[in-house]
Amino acid sequence: QQPVQSPQAVILREGEDAVINCSSSKALYSVHWYRQKHGEAPVFLMILLKGGEQKGHEKISASFNEKKQQSSLYLTASQLSYSGTYFCGTASQGGSEKLVFGKGTKLTVNP
């Protein structure tokens, strides 16, 4: 089942913050976050495993709430380079398990 991402689109000014949510109706083992720029392949950002962890990568961090089966991606002090479409991919089992991707959230950062 495809996870639900919200919002569908976000427009920010450089330096502003944003939160992107990813929710699933199925019990999840892991949530993967990717950013894709137009015409390019997705680029891996981070992976979160069940257990309710939180991770950070420079000014981009994420959390995984196992009880709610929801993950949130936090973008702080956004930069122009953050523009792109963000996808969450969810897996219900560990190991080499296929990912089901959400429909994506288009983020536009303007000067």
Place this chain on the structure above:
Amino acid sequence: GAVVSQHPSWVICKSGTSVKIECRSLDFQATTMFWYRQFPKQSLMLMATSNEGSKATYEQGVEKDKFLINHASLTLSTLTVTSAHPEDSSFYICSADPASGVAQPQHFGDGTRLSIL
């Protein structure tokens, strides 16, 4: 870091032609590779899971005879779109999973943009 190479990056061909796309893991062995299709402004839709040495597992609605997948070695999987038609035009992306037994990020190739005239 793990590198996945996909070739070709762009294909334009006539309707009825068969097109082969290669996906290689350059610095790791991949027992599992995934093939996705992405239409403009849409999400990544999994087409099939390619397993080294065995038959691919196709997602519901994907024609096995039209999208042939071969995973003959631990570093190479190929997707052949047979008798391609304009509706097959899309962005095809592969990803490889090092499969260490713990959830690992999938590493994507650069994708192949297929245009059928």
